[in-house]
Amino acid sequence: MSNTNNVNVPEAKAAMNRFKMECANEVGVTLSDGYNGNLTSAQAGSVGGQMVKKMIEAQEKQMSGK
Numbered sequence: 001m002s003n004t005n006n007v008n009v010p011e012a013k014a015a016m017n018r019f020k021m022e023c024a025n026e027v028g029v030t031l032s033d034g035y036n037g038n039l040t041s042a043q044a045g046s047v048g049g050q051m052v053k054k055m056i057e058a059q060e061k062q063m064s065g066k
Helices: 010-026 041-064
Strands: none
Touching: 010 041
């Protein structure tokens, strides 16, 4: 199985890491720089879910012209 956690635009890697940290903070999950294998599935899922929620909201705003 291949790793699907690659950033498609390498220049965006730092911004994506900041975004991940911001989303983790919003849902009360503490992330460290680098490996976070100590997270439970629920914690990791809540961070990912928050990221998707915020990306959808941003896309909806862009599509509505706001």
